[in-house]
Amino acid sequence: MDQRDRLRIGRVFNESFAVVARNLLLCLGLGAALHALPRFAAWLWYVKSGAGLLSFQSFLTQHPFISILAVPLYLFLIAILQTSVLRATIVDLRGERPGFSDCFGFALALLFPILGLSLLATISVAIGLVLLIVPGILLILRWAVAMPVLVQERRGILDSMARSRDLTKGSRWTLLGVWLILAAAGVLAGLMIGRVAIPLNLTFGLLADATVRSALLVFSSVATAVSYAELRRIKEGTSVDELAEIFS
Numbered sequence: 001m002d003q004r005d006r007l008r009i010g011r012v013f014n015e016s017f018a019v020v021a022r023n024l025l026l027c028l029g030l031g032a033a034l035h036a037l038p039r040f041a042a043w044l045w046y047v048k049s050g051a052g053l054l055s056f057q058s059f060l061t062q063h064p065f066i067s068i069l070a071v072p073l074y075l076f077l078i079a080i081l082q083t084s085v086l087r088a089t090i091v092d093l094r095g096e097r098p099g100f101s102d103c104f105g106f107a108l109a110l111l112f113p114i115l116g117l118s119l120l121a122t123i124s125v126a127i128g129l130v131l132l133i134v135p136g137i138l139l140i141l142r143w144a145v146a147m148p149v150l151v152q153e154r155r156g157i158l159d160s161m162a163r164s165r166d167l168t169k170g171s172r173w174t175l176l177g178v179w180l181i182l183a184a185a186g187v188l189a190g191l192m193i194g195r196v197a198i199p200l201n202l203t204f205g206l207l208a209d210a211t212v213r214s215a216l217l218v219f220s221s222v223a224t225a226v227s228y229a230e231l232r233r234i235k236e237g238t239s240v241d242e243l244a245e246i247f248s
Contacts, residue, residue: 007171007230012178015230016223019092026088027218029100034081036214042070043206079114082221083107086151089225110151117150117157140179141172148228167231175227182220189216 020027084107088098107114121143129136146164149155155163168175189212198205 005234007174007227007234009174009177009181012174012223012226012230013181015093015226016219019089019222019226020219023088023092023098026098026100026103027085027222030081030084030088030103031214031218034077034084035217036210038073038077039213040207040210043210044203047202047206075115075118076111078217079111079118080104080107081217082147082224083110083114083151085218085221086148086225089222090148090152090229093226093229113150113157114147117146117160120157121146121161137176138172141175142168144168144172144175144179145224145228145231148225152228167228167235171231171234178223178227182216182223186213186216189213 084103087103087106091098091102121139125136125139125143127136128134128139142165143161144164145167146160149163149167150157150160153160153163190209193205193209193212197208
């Protein structure tokens with residue numbers, strides 16, 4: 001790979017912000033419907049019900065049926081949101097305007113493969129983090145674009161993970177930089193909300209938390225799609241139009 005044409009953190013973020021700005025209403029709508037509002041409603045109910053006196057872990061231990069219902073629903077909503085945003089990003093990058101119904105319908109069609117990939121990757125990364133931390137981080141970087149590979153190229157789960165490994169080779173330090181910046185933004189936002197917004201007003205604080213978490217999730221999904229497009233352009237000379245053929 002040419003030293004002058006590598007994946008760059010600044011380019012990934014600049015392009016990601018541009019995609020979000022061009023599709024602000026769509027991003028807000030997807031984030032609100034599939035993440036912010038459900039998260040806000042769930043936490044508000046949890047606190048207002050008096051469960052806030054318990055730790056969240058203790059609450060789930062006492063009410064296991066909630067975990068049985070909530071975890072699959074949460075995974076479902078996250079999968080739909082991420083796939084919808086991936087779709088919207090690629091459609092935008094090829095110069096067209098993505099629509100809510102199109103993105104949502106596309107995500108539903110790929111729901112089970114996306115869930116399978118997310119589950120397998122999450123379990124593998126969790127094992128790596130528990131063992132020595134570093135293996136888990138390496139797996140995160142290796143599979144950083146596995147989801148857009150599955151969405152764009154219609155590959156199987158294991159093949160998508162292998163394809164991501166090949167695409168990210170030589171660019172993982174850059175991907176680590178992108179990941180660390182997003183993680184730091186999430187930590188900083190959490191601290192500000194926990195120390196300022198929630199003490200000021202509980203309902204406002206929970207709403208702010210849900211909004212910020214949703215925005216970060218949407219932006220990270222956009223950045224993932226942009227990184228995938230950039231890696232294919234750099235390593236294979238693939239244009240955005242060629243990347244988007246699967247959507248035609």
